[in-house]
Amino acid sequence: MVAGQPELGPGRAAGYYSWQHRLPAASAGYLRWAGFAGLFFAGLLLGIMAVLLGALFQGQDLSLLPDEMLQPQLLRLVGGAVIQASLSAVLSIIVGAGCALCVFRRGMFFGRSALLTLSFLAMIMPTTVAAVSLLSLWGRQGAVRQSVNSLFGTDLLFAPYGLFMVILAHMFFNAPLVMRVCLSVLQAIPESQMKLAAQLRFGAGSYLRFIEWPAVKQALPSLFGLIFLLCFSSFSLVLMLGGGPAVSTLEVAIYTALRFEFNLPRAGALALLQLLISSVVILSLSRLELQSWTSRLDAMQTVPRSDRDRISVKSLDIFVVALFCLIVVGPVLSLILGIDIGGGAGLFHRPVFWSALFSSCLLGLTAATASTAAALLLAAGRCHLHYLDHPLIRERGAEIIALSVSVYLVLPAIVLGTASFLLLRGIADLFASAFWLVLFSNTLMSLPFAARILMARYSAVVSRSHRLALSLNLRGYSYFSRIILPAMRHEIGLSLGLCCALSLGDFGVIALFGSDRFQTLPWLLYQYASRYGGPEAEVLSLLLLLLAVALYWLLYKSVGLWAERGLRPC
Amino acid sequence: MPRHRLDFDLAAGSVLLVTGPSGIGKTTLLNIISGFVAPISGSLNWEDRDLLSQPVWQRPVSFLFQEGNLFDHLSCRLNLYLGISPSGRVSAAEAALVMQTVTALGCAELIDRMPPSLSGGQQQRMALARALIKNDPLILLDEPFSALDSDNRQQASQLIREIAAKHNRAVMIVSHEREDAHALGADTLELKPA
Numbered sequence: 001m002v003a004g005q006p007e008l009g010p011g012r013a014a015g016y017y018s019w020q021h022r023l024p025a026a027s028a029g030y031l032r033w034a035g036f037a038g039l040f041f042a043g044l045l046l047g048i049m050a051v052l053l054g055a056l057f058q059g060q061d062l063s064l065l066p067d068e069m070l071q072p073q074l075l076r077l078v079g080g081a082v083i084q085a086s087l088s089a090v091l092s093i094i095v096g097a098g099c100a101l102c103v104f105r106r107g108m109f110f111g112r113s114a115l116l117t118l119s120f121l122a123m124i125m126p127t128t129v130a131a132v133s134l135l136s137l138w139g140r141q142g143a144v145r146q147s148v149n150s151l152f153g154t155d156l157l158f159a160p161y162g163l164f165m166v167i168l169a170h171m172f173f174n175a176p177l178v179m180r181v182c183l184s185v186l187q188a189i190p191e192s193q194m195k196l197a198a199q200l201r202f203g204a205g206s207y208l209r210f211i212e213w214p215a216v217k218q219a220l221p222s223l224f225g226l227i228f229l230l231c232f233s234s235f236s237l238v239l240m241l242g243g244g245p246a247v248s249t250l251e252v253a254i255y256t257a258l259r260f261e262f263n264l265p266r267a268g269a270l271a272l273l274q275l276l277i278s279s280v281v282i283l284s285l286s287r288l289e290l291q292s293w294t295s296r297l298d299a300m301q302t303v304p305r306s307d308r309d310r311i312s313v314k315s316l317d318i319f320v321v322a323l324f325c326l327i328v329v330g331p332v333l334s335l336i337l338g339i340d341i342g343g344g345a346g347l348f349h350r351p352v353f354w355s356a357l358f359s360s361c362l363l364g365l366t367a368a369t370a371s372t373a374a375a376l377l378l379a380a381g382r383c384h385l386h387y388l389d390h391p392l393i394r395e396r397g398a399e400i401i402a403l404s405v406s407v408y409l410v411l412p413a414i415v416l417g418t419a420s421f422l423l424l425r426g427i428a429d430l431f432a433s434a435f436w437l438v439l440f441s442n443t444l445m446s447l448p449f450a451a452r453i454l455m456a457r458y459s460a461v462v463s464r465s466h467r468l469a470l471s472l473n474l475r476g477y478s479y480f481s482r483i484i485l486p487a488m489r490h491e492i493g494l495s496l497g498l499c500c501a502l503s504l505g506d507f508g509v510i511a512l513f514g515s516d517r518f519q520t521l522p523w524l525l526y527q528y529a530s531r532y533g534g535p536e537a538e539v540l541s542l543l544l545l546l547l548a549v550a551l552y553w554l555l556y557k558s559v560g561l562w563a564e565r566g567l568r569p570c
Numbered sequence: 571m572p573r574h575r576l577d578f579d580l581a582a583g584s585v586l587l588v589t590g591p592s593g594i595g596k597t598t599l600l601n602i603i604s605g606f607v608a609p610i611s612g613s614l615n616w617e618d619r620d621l622l623s624q625p626v627w628q629r630p631v632s633f634l635f636q637e638g639n640l641f642d643h644l645s646c647r648l649n650l651y652l653g654i655s656p657s658g659r660v661s662a663a664e665a666a667l668v669m670q671t672v673t674a675l676g677c678a679e680l681i682d683r684m685p686p687s688l689s690g691g692q693q694q695r696m697a698l699a700r701a702l703i704k705n706d707p708l709i710l711l712d713e714p715f716s717a718l719d720s721d722n723r724q725q726a727s728q729l730i731r732e733i734a735a736k737h738n739r740a741v742m743i744v745s746h747e748r749e750d751a752h753a754l755g756a757d758t759l760e761l762k763p764a
Contacts, residue, residue: 201627210652303606
């Protein structure tokens with residue numbers, strides 16, 4: 001036995017285990033503080049959720065709820081939404097996974113970086129902008145429809161508003177998500193397996209059957225569940241492209257009940273039903289691990305493949321990537337190329353535009369900062385609880401923190417807005433407090449995304465660095481600013497940028513509380529697109545898209561620079 | 571980038587041990603022969619065939635890496651069948667050949683197990699069985715003894731010697747240990763810093 005090392009016999013195993021978790025006394029104070037702060041904050045988040053749930057139940061005659069929920073009209077609506085969400089999920093997976101397989105097979109090719117960048121663009125694009133972009137390509141005056149009309153003399157395409165359009169819009173958002181997840185899974189295939197396949201003279205079919213499909217299929221159930229949930233609780237896309245009550249979701253029904261019918265009990269009942277279904281899906285999803293879709297995809301396999309140069313395979317790859325581009329890149333290109341800036345310039349003379357621009361920027365930046373800070377606190381809490389020497393707090397605490405984040409996944413923005421409305425209607429002037437309500441909602445809505453990006457990385461950084469940091473007497477704020485922050489700059493920047501873009505483009509709670517007194521750009525865009533349409537909506541769409549990209553990029557890059565500056569000697 | 575000039579011949583039925591310090595390029599040499607890395611210049615021939623102009627899948631080479639020689643999610647049987655046909659479908663005669671080979675290597679009872687349930691040595695035997703079935707005249711082994719204790723090292727050396735002699739294969743082995751040459755009855759190619 002080496003001197004100084006504990007003997008790892010059966011009698012010493014327990015002691016060795018606790019040595020791994022126990023920290024020197026010098027560090028315990030700071031770590032314990034961070035752990036308990038995170039736990040306290042998680043409790044606060046769960047408390048807010050409980051209050052919101054209570055508001056939904058408040059004023060409901062619970063005995064009437066089953067009857068309310070079993071109305072044929074409502075069952076039809078839910079059935080239609082299930083079909084729409086299932087179709088959207090399946091088609092997104094076919095197109096996204098197909099594209100990932102082709103991109104993986106081709107390795108490096110002209111336009112690869114652009115394709116991956118554009119696939120990320122769809123993630124940060126406001127839904128209202130996507131709706132206008134899709135209409136500019138597939139709508140009545142859209143480029144594709146016009147081409148088909150002039151070619152065949154009649155309109156052979158699907159209706160410009162309705163189920164197909166909604167599914168297409170959902171594919172626009174979700175096929176890139178599937179593509180990124182599947183590509184990161186494929187790129188994680190060990191190089192030795194690819195070398196083995198090359199030696200064994202695999203063709204495209206053998207690669208798919210023995211290597212690619214076994215890797216990709218693990219990611220598909222969780223992707224299907226997530227996309228189903230997103231499409232089932234879709235709001236703005238269905239509102240703008242559904243074309244009426246025939247294609248609807250519970251979200252849209254809640255919006256109609258609250259905004260137009262002012263039927264509060266019905267809105268509450270619908271919100272509860274939505275919550276119930278989302279919870280079931282989320283619970284089923286919790287058993288499946290969702291792969292990260294924010295991984296860097298720059299690295300690629302360089303092992304030669306025997307199937308790459310076959311004409312049939314090349315043709316298939318070109319077809320699939322072109323189809324993906326038509327669905328994902330086509331609408332954005334169509335919007336940019338077809339825009340009538342002169343016709344839409346009147347937008348800049350409207351004071352409401354400048355007011356909405358200011359509100360949106362303020363909301364985006366504030367909500368991004370709040371949700372990233374909250375996610376960092378929760379990440380620190382979860383990580384440092386793990387190092388406490390009390391097993392009960394360690395285990396239950398981690399569960400509470402995980403629950404406090406995931407619980408907001410089941411709460412769509414419209415449900416949150418409805419709950420806030422029911423909770424505060426007698427207490428405050430809701431339309432005057434719209435900014436705070438939207439900020440609150442946007443922060444909570446983006447929290448699960450921020451937490452997902454930050455938590456795993458925080459734990460990895462701490463587990464790798466804390467002993468070395470302690471030996472160098474780096475503790476507390478010094479440890480955070482000198483070690484954790486620089487190591488997490490990519491993730492913090494990503495979280496800030498993503499949350500800002502999500503918040504900037506959100507058309508959830510604002511749909512309920514937007515008014516002449518308070519507007520955001522997505523709200524204004526919805527007004528223009530649904531009432532006036534035309535060039536002003538298109539110019540506003542492009543501006544909103546550029547703003548989302550600019551703020552995302554600015555935050556992502558500036559955090560990196562700031563963190564690097566923090567590393568310089570004082 | 572380090573540059574080396576190498577000139578050597580390898581006969582069918584012989585074993586060549588490649589040794590040298592870490593980072594000298596032993597594995598790179600195997601990668602060049604198998605086609606995963608292109609040399610800056612030079613020529614590489616096997617029985618008058620120019621190998622450098624051929625892609626990986628056309629070279630008469632079986633390369634056994636340090637690890638990851640079997641697909642973990644496929645049974646050993648299917649892993650072996652892939653050595654005969656990339657579709658994994660084999661005739662009855664080919665299936666019998668597979669059984670004959672694994673029996674000769676003493677791992678017939680493991681053939682329906684999944685690779686992760688086998689020890690490192692058993693996995694190496696399965697990979698060797700596939701190399702034999704694949705019938706490539708040149709077998710490249712990258713550090714095949716690195717995870718073995720002295721008894722297993724002895725057995726593996728004997729197996730490699732038998733494979734070379736009985737099946738008339740040329741075997742090229744990368745190892746840190748020059749002493750392995752004796753156990754293998756091998757010639758030695760020592761790479762030294764330029």
